[in-house]
Amino acid sequence: MMLTYHTGSVEETQSVAKALGEIVQPGDLLCLSGDLGAGKTTFTQGLARGLGVEEPVSSPTFTIIKEYDEGRIPLYHMDIYRLGESAAAEDLGFDEYFFGEGVSVVEWAEWLQDVLPEDRVQVIVHNLTPTDREITFAATGPRSEARLKELEKTCPTSR
Ligand SMILES: Nc1ncnc2c1ncn2[C@@H]1O[C@H](COP(=O)(O)OP(=O)(O)O)[C@@H](O)[C@H]1O
Numbered sequence: 291m292m293l294t295y296h297t298g299s300v301e302e303t304q305s306v307a308k309a310l311g312e313i314v315q316p317g318d319l320l321c322l323s324g325d326l327g328a329g330k331t332t333f334t335q336g337l338a339r340g341l342g343v344e345e346p347v348s349s350p351t352f353t354i355i356k357e358y359d360e361g362r363i364p365l366y367h368m369d370i371y372r373l374g375e376s377a378a379a380e381d382l383g384f385d386e387y388f389f390g391e392g393v394s395v396v397e398w399a400e401w402l403q404d405v406l407p408e409d410r411v412q413v414i415v416h417n418l419t420p421t422d423r424e425i426t427f428a429a430t431g432p433r434s435e436a437r438l439k440e441l442e443k444t445c446p447t448s449r
């Protein structure tokens with residue numbers, strides 16, 4: 291299943307993400323793809339709000355992983371960009387996050403392909419103009435499929 295949204299501002303992107311943040315369950319994995327500046331971190335900020343995280347969420351480019359525990363379930367926000375192709379070889383204890391009690395959101399997950407659980411929500415953010423984005427969600431298994439079905443209900447694609 292696939293879902294596509296068009297957003298014209300940061301607020302619109304974050305409101306879609308917030309709706310998903312209200313749906314995700316422990317052990318869910320979201321993989322965010324898109325160019326630098328597409329809006330992956332912006333999206334994660336909206337998702338965090340949907341979980342009830344009030345602390346500001348910034349890019350974990352240097353720490354690689356940042357955990358937020360104040361929401362409905364923990365949020366593990368990862369940005370693999372700096373690790374590049376050595377990412378899968380680094381022993382950063384990724385499994386503890388992927389199979390943990392929270393939701394994992396991974397920017398630049400393409401570098402982790404081989405160590406990622408198979409059932410995940412792929413989120414691709416495309417820059418159309420400086421303010422317009424196309425956000426495509428794809429499910430790769432029953433777990434992610436269930437989340438997208440729910441998202442379609444709570445956040446219709448044409449608004
Ligand atoms: N519709 C939109 N959705 C998301 N970000 C937007 C949008 N329009 C403009 N932006 C801007 O695009 C940039 C996205 O940056 P960021 O989220 O850090 O990207 P990434 O994490 O993909 O590198 C921000 O400066 C944000 O203000």
Ligand SMILES: [Mg+2]
Pocket residue numbers: 330331332349369397
């Ligand atoms: Mg980012």
